[in-house]
Amino acid sequence: MAEPTRSRTISVSVNGEQIEHDVPARRLLVHFLRDDLGLTGTHVGCDTGNCGACTVHLDGAPVKSCMLLAVQADGAELTTVEGLAQNGELTALQQAFHEHHALQCGYCTPGMLMSATALLERNPHPTEEDVRVAIQGNICRCTGYVNIVEAVVAAGKRGA
Amino acid sequence: MTRAVSGSEPQGSTAVETGPARVLEKGFVGQSIPRKEDERLVQGLGTFFDDVRRHGMGYVHFVRSPYAHAKIVSIDVSKALELDGVYGTITGDEVAIQTDPFFEMSVEPGGNIKDYALAVGRVRHMGEPVAAVAAATRELARDAADLVEVVYEPLPVLTDAEESLKDEVVLHDDAGSNVVWSGVFDWGDVDTALAEADHVVKIERLHFHRFSSTPLECAGALVEYDRGTGEWTLTCNHQMPGVGAIWMAPALRTGIDKLRFVTHDIGGGFGNKICLHPQYVVLCLLARKLARPVQWTEWRTDQHTANAHGNERTFLDVEVGVMKDGTMTGFKVKALDDCGAFPRYEPLGCIIWAQVTPGMYGWRNIRVDFTQVCTNKSPVSPNRGYSRMQHLWLTERIIDVVAQELGFDPVAIRKKNYVRNEQMPYETPNGCVYDSGDYAAALDIALDLVGYDTIEERRQEAAARGKLLGFGIGSTLDSGTNNFGQSTLLNPELQFSGNNEAASVKLDIFGEVVVTLGTVPQGQGHETTASQVVADIIGCTPDQVNVRRGHDTWFNSHAGFSGTYASQFAFTGLGAVKGAAELLRGEMIQLAAAVLQAPEEAIELSEGFARIKDGPPEAALPFMALGAIVNANNAFLPPDFNPTLNHRFVCRPYFGMVDTEKKTGQLTLTYATQIHAAVVEVDPETGEVDVVDYAAVDDCGVRINPQIVEGQVHGATAHAIGAALYEDFAYDEEGTLLTANFYDYHVPHALDMPPLKTGAMESPSPVAPLGAKGMGEGGGGGIHCLCSAIQDALRPAGGAIVHDSCNPPHRVWAMLQDPERTRANVRVASK
Structure with missing residues (x-):
C-alpha cells in the first residue's frame, strides 16, 4: 500500500x-x-x-x-x-450586539456573528423566528438568546 | 423601601408600574451603559487562555479511566515516549511522590480522603485522569495518550447515593466509609409544630438531579515554570484563584507566593471553573519536569465526564405542618447529597443551603438531617445557584404539593406564608438576616406579566386543542456575599471566616484612571460596572476609566477569597472599588487644595478636573496635572505631604461569628429575590412540555447597570429551563455517563427558549456599600417554576406529583401513564 x-x-x-x-x-x-x-x-x-x-x-x-x-x-x-469590521469600524450587526447586550462572556459571539451575518446577507430583514432558526446551530450559555435575537432583528431594521 | 421600576415584554410595551418610578440620581451608576468589554469581543479580539502561545510549548492530553471504579494494576508510558514529538509524561506514582494530597475540609470520615492530582492506585469515576502526556501538537499529544497502556482491575460500581450509604463497597479506604459528612440541623421545635398542626403532609422522596451549567469555553491553562525563582505562572480560566492557590500551594509543597494566576477573558464559569486545582497541579509538575511551558485545553467530552457536575440531592421523608388556614409551621427532611468521587469543594454544599433555610417563607421550625456521600460519578463543584437552589427547589415543591393535596390556591398560599415586606430585615430560624425585599409585590408583577387573570380561559382553550395547560410559580432567593465562617459549622477546626475582596484605583502620569480588580469576571461586565462606580466618585466619565481586564496575582489587587462566585461582586467587588476610589478622591482633593491654595471643602472633582467650586475657570487642574505632579514633578510638595494617587482597598464585610453549637449565624449578607412564573402546555400523547409564557422578576436592590442585571436574569433562566426540561447527567449501572457531550446533553438552543418577559423591583440593601445586592445565580427559579407548572398541567390527568427536578418528555409521559405511582409518594394526615 x-x-x-x-x-x-x-x-x-x-x-x-x-x-x-x-x-x-x-x-x-x-x-x-x-x-x-x-x-x-x-x-x-x-x-x-x-x-x-x-x-x-x-x-x-x-x-x-x-x-x-x-x-x-x-x-x-x-x-x-x-x-467583519473594516478599518476598525464595526458592522451594523456588531454594533447592535453591543447596544443590545447580546453578549456576556463573548465566547460564542464570533460564531453567532458569522451565522447572523450570513442570515442578513440572504434575508436583510429577518423576523425573530427567522433569527432563531438561523442561529439554532450556535449555543450560547450566557444570554438565553433573548438579546441576541433582538440585536439581529434590530440590525436588519437598521439596514432598511 | 421597595420600588417597582419596570416590567418589560420582549416585543412590546407593557410596563408594569406598581409604585412610583425610581428617580435616577445624577450619575453613571444606575444607567444601562453598553459594556466596555464588547468592542474587543465582537471583533474576535478577546484573549482567552487558549489563544495564548509560548515558544516551545507542549500540549497536554490526559489519559483517562474508561472504568467508573477499578484498581490500577500498571501503567506503561514507554510506547508514548517513543513517539517523535512527545516531550514527556507523568503518572499518578510520580504525583504521589512529588505532592501531598489536597487539603480536605470535612471532619472524619470525609476528612481522611486522600485526593491527588492524578489517580493513585485506583480510579473512582469514569474519565478520571491517570496520566498525562505533553507533545509538540494537540494531535500528537492525543495520539501519544492512546499509546499509554494502563491495566485495570474493575471493581463494583456505586452510582446511587442510597446504595453508597450502605458501605458495602467503599470508595476511599482511608475514610472507611462513603459518608463524607453528616449532621443534623434543628431549629425551632419541629416535633411540636408537627404535633400541633391541623394537617401533616408527608412526601417520601424528591430528587434533584445532576446537571451543570457547562460553560462554552472548557477549562484549561498555560503553565510556565521559572527554574530560577521556583515560580509558576498560570495563564488560565480559574474563577476563584484565591482559594485555588490555597489548595495548590501546600499540595505542591510551595508557598502561595510562588503561584501567579493570570486570567484574561473567560468564556463563562458559573462555578464550574472553581475546582481546577487537580489538573493545574499536573500542569505545574509537567512544566517543571520538562522545563518548558505546557498547555492544556479540556475537551468538551472531558468537561462533561470528569470536571464539574452540580450537586445531586435526594430528599427523603419530608413532613410538613400546615394549619387549617394554610399557615405552614415547619418541616423536617432527610437530605442525601451525592458529591461524586471526591469532595473537592465539598462538604461546603452541606451548609451553603442553610443560607436560605426557610426559603421565602415564615415557618420557624425546621429540621434537616443532612448526609453527603461519595459515588463513582464525576466530582461536583459549585454550579450556578450552588446548594441553595437544591434546597429552594425543595421548599417550592413542598408549597405546591401542599397546595395540591390540601386544596389551597398556589398564589394565595405563597402570599400567606411569604416573609412580608414589613418584617424586613427578617431573621431566619438559623440566624441569617434577609436584608430587604417585597416577595408578594414581586409575585404580583410576575402574575401580571404572564396574564394570570386569564389562565382559566387559556386552560380551556388549550384543552380544546388537546393540550394540558399549567401555570407555575418559582419563588427563589439569590443569596450573596457568603461568610466563609459557615464552614466551621461543618468542621470547627477550619480556620476560615468572613470574606474579602480587593481593588486598586490609581491616577497615572498623563491623567489615566486605572482600576485593577481582584475579581475574575467571566462575562458579568465588571469592567463596565466598576468604571461606572469610579466615574461617579472621582468625577469623570466611564470612558476615562481603564479597568484592567481579568485577574493577575502580580497586580497585588487581590485578597484571600478573591474570585467571582457566590453572587457578590456588587457587594465586595464594587465595595472594594468604591473604597479605593474614595481614598483616591480624598487625595486628589488634598492635592488640588494644596496646588490651588484653597481649602479642601472648596474643591470639587467633575468632568475630569479638580476645581474651586464657583471659582474662576482658570482655578482648575485637569486630572493629567494631578497625575503629573505626583508622579513626575513633585519637588515642590512639602515633605510631610506625600500623596501616592494609588490606592488599594479591601472590602471586608462584617458578619459576626457563627455559633457552632446552635449552628446559627449570618451565613451570607444579601438576598436578591427572583420570582418566576410560567405557563406551559403539555402534550398528553408525548409528554412534551412547551413553555408558552414566561416571566422573571428580579429584585437585587440598586441596579448598577440594569441592562447587565437583566442579561444575568435571562442567562440564569435559560440554565434553569435547560435543567428542568432537558439537561441530565445520567449514568448507567456501570457508571458510564450517558450524556457526555452536547450531542447527548441537550442545552437550550435558540428555538428551545420561550420569549422571556422580565420585571424588576429595587429594594436597596441596607448592608451593601452601594445598596446593590449580588445577583446572577438566580437561585434556580426556572426549575422550581417549571416543576410547579408541569404539576399544575397534570392535575386533570390524574394529579401526578412532580418528584424530580428534570422532566424530559419520557418522565412526564410516565407521570401521565401512571399518576398513582407518584401520588403514592405523598400522604396527608389531618386532625
Whole structure:
C-alpha cells in the first residue's frame, strides 16, 4: 500500500488575503485558523459539531470549521470574525450586539456573528423566528438568546 | 423601601408600574451603559487562555479511566515516549511522590480522603485522569495518550447515593466509609409544630438531579515554570484563584507566593471553573519536569465526564405542618447529597443551603438531617445557584404539593406564608438576616406579566386543542456575599471566616484612571460596572476609566477569597472599588487644595478636573496635572505631604461569628429575590412540555447597570429551563455517563427558549456599600417554576406529583401513564 499523504500545501483566501500554507492532512480547519494563522477569534466550544463557536464563512456560506479539515478548504474564500469590521469600524450587526447586550462572556459571539451575518446577507430583514432558526446551530450559555435575537432583528431594521 | 421600576415584554410595551418610578440620581451608576468589554469581543479580539502561545510549548492530553471504579494494576508510558514529538509524561506514582494530597475540609470520615492530582492506585469515576502526556501538537499529544497502556482491575460500581450509604463497597479506604459528612440541623421545635398542626403532609422522596451549567469555553491553562525563582505562572480560566492557590500551594509543597494566576477573558464559569486545582497541579509538575511551558485545553467530552457536575440531592421523608388556614409551621427532611468521587469543594454544599433555610417563607421550625456521600460519578463543584437552589427547589415543591393535596390556591398560599415586606430585615430560624425585599409585590408583577387573570380561559382553550395547560410559580432567593465562617459549622477546626475582596484605583502620569480588580469576571461586565462606580466618585466619565481586564496575582489587587462566585461582586467587588476610589478622591482633593491654595471643602472633582467650586475657570487642574505632579514633578510638595494617587482597598464585610453549637449565624449578607412564573402546555400523547409564557422578576436592590442585571436574569433562566426540561447527567449501572457531550446533553438552543418577559423591583440593601445586592445565580427559579407548572398541567390527568427536578418528555409521559405511582409518594394526615 502506498504511504498516505500526510500533509499538503493549501491555498486559501482568508479575510481577503491570499495565503499558501503547508498543513498536516489531519488538521481541522479551526485549528489551522487558530494555531497556524493566529486568528484566535474563531473559538472551539465542543468536540461534536454542536456548539457553533467555530462558525466561519466558506465561499459565503456559514460552516462549522471544526467539522472540516483544513485541506478541504483548499481553494476557498474564508471569512472569520476578524474580517467583519473594516478599518476598525464595526458592522451594523456588531454594533447592535453591543447596544443590545447580546453578549456576556463573548465566547460564542464570533460564531453567532458569522451565522447572523450570513442570515442578513440572504434575508436583510429577518423576523425573530427567522433569527432563531438561523442561529439554532450556535449555543450560547450566557444570554438565553433573548438579546441576541433582538440585536439581529434590530440590525436588519437598521439596514432598511 | 421597595420600588417597582419596570416590567418589560420582549416585543412590546407593557410596563408594569406598581409604585412610583425610581428617580435616577445624577450619575453613571444606575444607567444601562453598553459594556466596555464588547468592542474587543465582537471583533474576535478577546484573549482567552487558549489563544495564548509560548515558544516551545507542549500540549497536554490526559489519559483517562474508561472504568467508573477499578484498581490500577500498571501503567506503561514507554510506547508514548517513543513517539517523535512527545516531550514527556507523568503518572499518578510520580504525583504521589512529588505532592501531598489536597487539603480536605470535612471532619472524619470525609476528612481522611486522600485526593491527588492524578489517580493513585485506583480510579473512582469514569474519565478520571491517570496520566498525562505533553507533545509538540494537540494531535500528537492525543495520539501519544492512546499509546499509554494502563491495566485495570474493575471493581463494583456505586452510582446511587442510597446504595453508597450502605458501605458495602467503599470508595476511599482511608475514610472507611462513603459518608463524607453528616449532621443534623434543628431549629425551632419541629416535633411540636408537627404535633400541633391541623394537617401533616408527608412526601417520601424528591430528587434533584445532576446537571451543570457547562460553560462554552472548557477549562484549561498555560503553565510556565521559572527554574530560577521556583515560580509558576498560570495563564488560565480559574474563577476563584484565591482559594485555588490555597489548595495548590501546600499540595505542591510551595508557598502561595510562588503561584501567579493570570486570567484574561473567560468564556463563562458559573462555578464550574472553581475546582481546577487537580489538573493545574499536573500542569505545574509537567512544566517543571520538562522545563518548558505546557498547555492544556479540556475537551468538551472531558468537561462533561470528569470536571464539574452540580450537586445531586435526594430528599427523603419530608413532613410538613400546615394549619387549617394554610399557615405552614415547619418541616423536617432527610437530605442525601451525592458529591461524586471526591469532595473537592465539598462538604461546603452541606451548609451553603442553610443560607436560605426557610426559603421565602415564615415557618420557624425546621429540621434537616443532612448526609453527603461519595459515588463513582464525576466530582461536583459549585454550579450556578450552588446548594441553595437544591434546597429552594425543595421548599417550592413542598408549597405546591401542599397546595395540591390540601386544596389551597398556589398564589394565595405563597402570599400567606411569604416573609412580608414589613418584617424586613427578617431573621431566619438559623440566624441569617434577609436584608430587604417585597416577595408578594414581586409575585404580583410576575402574575401580571404572564396574564394570570386569564389562565382559566387559556386552560380551556388549550384543552380544546388537546393540550394540558399549567401555570407555575418559582419563588427563589439569590443569596450573596457568603461568610466563609459557615464552614466551621461543618468542621470547627477550619480556620476560615468572613470574606474579602480587593481593588486598586490609581491616577497615572498623563491623567489615566486605572482600576485593577481582584475579581475574575467571566462575562458579568465588571469592567463596565466598576468604571461606572469610579466615574461617579472621582468625577469623570466611564470612558476615562481603564479597568484592567481579568485577574493577575502580580497586580497585588487581590485578597484571600478573591474570585467571582457566590453572587457578590456588587457587594465586595464594587465595595472594594468604591473604597479605593474614595481614598483616591480624598487625595486628589488634598492635592488640588494644596496646588490651588484653597481649602479642601472648596474643591470639587467633575468632568475630569479638580476645581474651586464657583471659582474662576482658570482655578482648575485637569486630572493629567494631578497625575503629573505626583508622579513626575513633585519637588515642590512639602515633605510631610506625600500623596501616592494609588490606592488599594479591601472590602471586608462584617458578619459576626457563627455559633457552632446552635449552628446559627449570618451565613451570607444579601438576598436578591427572583420570582418566576410560567405557563406551559403539555402534550398528553408525548409528554412534551412547551413553555408558552414566561416571566422573571428580579429584585437585587440598586441596579448598577440594569441592562447587565437583566442579561444575568435571562442567562440564569435559560440554565434553569435547560435543567428542568432537558439537561441530565445520567449514568448507567456501570457508571458510564450517558450524556457526555452536547450531542447527548441537550442545552437550550435558540428555538428551545420561550420569549422571556422580565420585571424588576429595587429594594436597596441596607448592608451593601452601594445598596446593590449580588445577583446572577438566580437561585434556580426556572426549575422550581417549571416543576410547579408541569404539576399544575397534570392535575386533570390524574394529579401526578412532580418528584424530580428534570422532566424530559419520557418522565412526564410516565407521570401521565401512571399518576398513582407518584401520588403514592405523598400522604396527608389531618386532625
